[in-house]
Amino acid sequence: MYEITEKKILNQDVEWMRIKAPFVAKNAKPGNFLIVRVDEFGERIPLTIVTHDEMSVTIIYQKLGYSTQLLSEKQAGDFLFDVVGPLGLPSHIRDVKTVLGIAGGVGAAPLFPQLKEYARRGVIVDLIIGGRTKDHLLLVDEYQEFCRNIYFATDDGSCGQKGFVTQVAEQLYQEHTYDLAIAIGPLIMMKNTVLLNKKYNVLTDVSLNPIMIDGTGMCGNCRVTINGKTKFACVDGPDFPAEGIDFDELMVRQNYYKEEENHICRLKLGARK
Amino acid sequence: MRADRTKMPVQDPEIRNCNFDEVALGYTPELAMLEASRCLECKNPRCVSACPVNIDIPGFIKHIKDANIEEAYHTIYQSNILPAICGRVCPQETQCEGSCILGIKSKSVAIGALERYVGDYALKQNLSIQEEISEKEEKVAIIGSGPAGIACSASLRRLGYQVDVFEALHEFGGVLKYGIPDFRLPKEIVDKEIQNAKDLGVQFHKNMIVGKSITIDQLLHEYHYKSIFIGSGAGLPKSLGIPGENMTGIYFANEFLTRVNLMKANRFPAAPTPVRIGNNVAIVGGGNVAMDAARTAKRLGAKNVFVLYRRDMTALPARQEEVEHAIEEQIDFRLLRNPVEFIGENYVVKQVKCEVMILGDPDESGRRSPVGTNTFETFDIDSCIISIGQSPNPILKSATPELEVDRRGRIIVSNHQTSIPGVFAGGDVVSGAATVILAMGAGKEAAISMDQFIRERA
Numbered sequence: 001m002y003e004i005t006e007k008k009i010l011n012q013d014v015e016w017m018r019i020k021a022p023f024v025a026k027n028a029k030p031g032n033f034l035i036v037r038v039d040e041f042g043e044r045i046p047l048t049i050v051t052h053d054e055m056s057v058t059i060i061y062q063k064l065g066y067s068t069q070l071l072s073e074k075q076a077g078d079f080l081f082d083v084v085g086p087l088g089l090p091s092h093i094r095d096v097k098t099v100l101g102i103a104g105g106v107g108a109a110p111l112f113p114q115l116k117e118y119a120r121r122g123v124i125v126d127l128i129i130g131g132r133t134k135d136h137l138l139l140v141d142e143y144q145e146f147c148r149n150i151y152f153a154t155d156d157g158s159c160g161q162k163g164f165v166t167q168v169a170e171q172l173y174q175e176h177t178y179d180l181a182i183a184i185g186p187l188i189m190m191k192n193t194v195l196l197n198k199k200y201n202v203l204t205d206v207s208l209n210p211i212m213i214d215g216t217g218m219c220g221n222c223r224v225t226i227n228g229k230t231k232f233a234c235v236d237g238p239d240f241p242a243e244g245i246d247f248d249e250l251m252v253r254q255n256y257y258k259e260e261e262n263h264i265c266r267l268k269l270g271a272r273k
Numbered sequence: 274m275r276a277d278r279t280k281m282p283v284q285d286p287e288i289r290n291c292n293f294d295e296v297a298l299g300y301t302p303e304l305a306m307l308e309a310s311r312c313l314e315c316k317n318p319r320c321v322s323a324c325p326v327n328i329d330i331p332g333f334i335k336h337i338k339d340a341n342i343e344e345a346y347h348t349i350y351q352s353n354i355l356p357a358i359c360g361r362v363c364p365q366e367t368q369c370e371g372s373c374i375l376g377i378k379s380k381s382v383a384i385g386a387l388e389r390y391v392g393d394y395a396l397k398q399n400l401s402i403q404e405e406i407s408e409k410e411e412k413v414a415i416i417g418s419g420p421a422g423i424a425c426s427a428s429l430r431r432l433g434y435q436v437d438v439f440e441a442l443h444e445f446g447g448v449l450k451y452g453i454p455d456f457r458l459p460k461e462i463v464d465k466e467i468q469n470a471k472d473l474g475v476q477f478h479k480n481m482i483v484g485k486s487i488t489i490d491q492l493l494h495e496y497h498y499k500s501i502f503i504g505s506g507a508g509l510p511k512s513l514g515i516p517g518e519n520m521t522g523i524y525f526a527n528e529f530l531t532r533v534n535l536m537k538a539n540r541f542p543a544a545p546t547p548v549r550i551g552n553n554v555a556i557v558g559g560g561n562v563a564m565d566a567a568r569t570a571k572r573l574g575a576k577n578v579f580v581l582y583r584r585d586m587t588a589l590p591a592r593q594e595e596v597e598h599a600i601e602e603q604i605d606f607r608l609l610r611n612p613v614e615f616i617g618e619n620y621v622v623k624q625v626k627c628e629v630m631i632l633g634d635p636d637e638s639g640r641r642s643p644v645g646t647n648t649f650e651t652f653d654i655d656s657c658i659i660s661i662g663q664s665p666n667p668i669l670k671s672a673t674p675e676l677e678v679d680r681r682g683r684i685i686v687s688n689h690q691t692s693i694p695g696v697f698a699g700g701d702v703v704s705g706a707a708t709v710i711l712a713m714g715a716g717k718e719a720a721i722s723m724d725q726f727i728r729e730r731a
């Protein structure tokens with residue numbers, strides 16, 4: 001059992017937790033993720049390790065469907081049934097001078113450890129952060145500690161530009177050049193960002209979040225096609241250079257269980273409320 | 274002397290292909306006695322040498338004849354701590370039973386069924402073996418809680434070592450848990466037999482991926498384990514490598530079986546992990562994994578489940594009993610068909626295109642090898658489950674560069690020792706996908722080498 005030692009509500013959809021998991025914490029590197037099971041019947045939920053110290057790790061999760069809502073019912077002092085990790089390959093930190101981070105929604109969480117690592121190595125870091133509303137812009141204070149400029153985009157215009165992160169990026173590319181962009185967010189956002197960046201010749205890394213079960217390369221559920229080759233996101237990624245990723249295929253794969261997910265969410269959480 | 278082998282009662286095929294309860298129901302005491310009476314108690318029993326762990330087969334059968342099942346259990350337990358499991362899943366026809374003298378003229382003794390009977394009796398009666406263990410101080414680590422790891426851990430514990438088993442998943446048992454379905458091997462049986470190892474004092478740790486959560490180097494130098502056994506199995510699924518394989522609706526057997534066996538997707542929504550296969554399901558492959566996938570798909574309600582296999586019926590590598598049960602459960606065998614392409618719409622699979630094969634000259638496995646005919650046939654499908662084999666998971670290797678593996682990722686050993694002194698390995702990770710009992714045999718033997726290693730170093 002793994003104790004939740006601290007919990008914060010970041011906005012109506014997103015929460016933060018610190019979990020005591022020494023073996024996950026000890027070997028964790030930027031880009032690694034973990035898998036949580038809330039209770040003994042729970043689904044295995046993959047979540048990025050946002051920060052870690054000697055004993056514990058922090059996660060940021062969006063209450064999306066059944067399992068993340070179940071997780072959100074847990075409070076500080078409660079225990080999680082399973083936490084395993086660190087999983088995946090650490091982010092490949094490239095030898096560059098300027099980086100643009102592009103975060104969509106809860107993508108700000110997985111982007112954080114990578115971007116911070118670049119900044120720690122003296123790289124100039126700019127960030128575009130997007131969300132539904134002002135309240136949905138995550139980790140802004142934390143990012144402010146090491147980003148040169150932060151630009152905002154919200155769906156409703158409550159902060160920064162009204163619209164998508166890609167629109168902000170396109171404007172930036174008129175004035176700035178970046179050696180690398182790292183885009184993390186919903187698949188459709190990453191896809192469009194990569195298309196845009198191609199136009200402006202900006203190299204892009206992304207972090208993929210396909211459906212996973214074991215997270216150890218055993219099941220093949222997480223596979224993605226990259227340049228015609230199959231990769232397992234849990235062991236070969238989750239970070240990849242964006243070049244050649246078949247995002248359309250991945251989006252269909254990610255939606256395979258939509259019907260079941262909606263069903264269980266209505267059925268179980270609906271009934272309990 | 275009775276010539277007829279005693280049949281084990283089974284659930285009716287029409288009923289069982291809708292439930293996940295065990296198919297084979299096990300002998301009653303009368304049936305066990307009847308079957309035991311067929312054994313000749315050979316002086317030089319051929320069956321014993323054909324069992325990878327050399328169970329004293331005539332010995333335990335004699336105890337059944339004497340109605341002393343407890344003693345029969347003790348006899349088996351000397352060589353095999355998982356009798357209720359092996360009695361169910363061993364490919365007996367190619368091992369013990371395949372060599373039974375009675376098999377020459379009529380039918381071999383049903384050794385597996387008798388072993389299962391004894392194993393089940395022990396579980397039901399809660400028979401425990403009281404062993405005196407003279408404790409040693411040295412710690413040993415076991416990677417993986419499959420049959421190889423369990424067997425190795427028990428053997429080392431009996432020698433007095435402090436044994437820690439590290440398992441990547443959230444449950445123990447390896448393939449016994451996530452691969453082999455309930456209707457063939459109920460999970461309570463796996464848990465109870467693992468409990469035996471726990472009762473010996475073996476410590477099991479879940480959620481520990483060696484190579485990620487902890488490394489071999491840390492185990493040896495930071496946590497001071499004197500020796501390590503790697504029993505991490507062959508968990509990496511092989512792909513067909515044909516166009517369209519990553520469309521939705523196409524599963525590797527590991528994903529499909531893990532969803533159902535480990536995550537209990539058959540109970541969705543009571544269990545939150547779903548599985549979806551539709552009505553027309555193609556299974557690719559002909560081994561145990563393929564049979565398990567096919568029969569599981571049927572139980573989930575698929576109307577038409579068919580097996581695409583590139584050779585003929587005689588070449589199916591699955592256990593004979595599984596093939597027979599699959600046929601009874603209306604699994605359709607479409608033989609001499611080799612998938613060459615998946616055809617879909619908008620990334621959702623709709624059809625599988627197969628080449629029609631014929632059998633040519635024997636290959637190195639001794640079986641006639643399939644040859645393409647350049648004629649093709651296409652089947653409509655809602656989903657496809659690929660079950661064509663597995664190789665070792667590369668996580669450990671990539672975290673431990675000095676660990677030598679062969680071209681197919683299998684760990685190279687000499688006398689069970691790997692290229693790293695003090696680190697041993699056995700089971701599927703060394704042999705490639707094989708059997709439960711071979712993995713256990715390897716785990717047991719490795720334990721002896723580990724003991725030797727530690728004592729020489731002391």
Ligand SMILES: Cc1cc2nc3c(=O)[nH]c(=O)nc-3n(C[C@H](O)[C@H](O)[C@H](O)COP(=O)(O)OP(=O)(O)OC[C@H]3O[C@@H](n4cnc5c(N)ncnc54)[C@H](O)[C@@H]3O)c2cc1C
Nearest residue numbers: 046047048060061062065066067068209210211212254261
């Ligand atoms: C490597 C990785 C890192 C991730 N990091 C974060 C993070 O830091 N913060 C965060 O909020 N989310 C993260 N996610 C996504 C998170 O795992 C899913 O949102 C979560 O599993 C949804 O579960 P649910 O039952 O609440 O929702 P559901 O209603 O079951 O699913 C909603 C959607 O989530 C996706 N999903 C469902 N099950 C899984 C699964 N087992 N694995 C992956 N995706 C799934 C599907 O696209 C689905 O349509 C990450 C995913 C991966 C693979």
Ligand SMILES: Cc1cc2nc3c(=O)[nH]c(=O)nc-3n(C[C@H](O)[C@H](O)[C@H](O)COP(=O)(O)OP(=O)(O)OC[C@H]3O[C@@H](n4cnc5c(N)ncnc54)[C@H](O)[C@@H]3O)c2cc1C
Nearest residue numbers: 417419420421441447448452483506700701707708709712
């Ligand atoms: C569906 C299916 C049906 C089968 N049917 C039969 C049958 O009827 N009869 C038969 O004899 N055999 C059968 N087999 C084969 C048999 O199950 C295997 O040969 C046997 O389980 C191998 O045992 P093992 O201990 O080597 O590995 P596994 O059983 O694979 O166990 C390995 C364990 O190690 C864990 N692990 C892996 N990597 C790490 C790591 N880095 N750190 C920590 N833990 C790790 C895994 O999670 C797993 O639990 C079947 C296999 C499958 C898949």
Ligand code: SF4
Nearest residue numbers: 324359363368369385
């Ligand atoms: S362990 Fe397997 S091979 Fe050995 S006697 Fe039992 S069933 Fe036969």
Ligand code: SF4
Nearest residue numbers: 312313315320373374
């Ligand atoms: S070979 Fe057959 S008859 Fe002889 S001891 Fe073994 S099981 Fe009995």
Ligand code: FES
Nearest residue numbers: 215217219220234
């Ligand atoms: S999640 Fe199972 S192989 Fe990646």
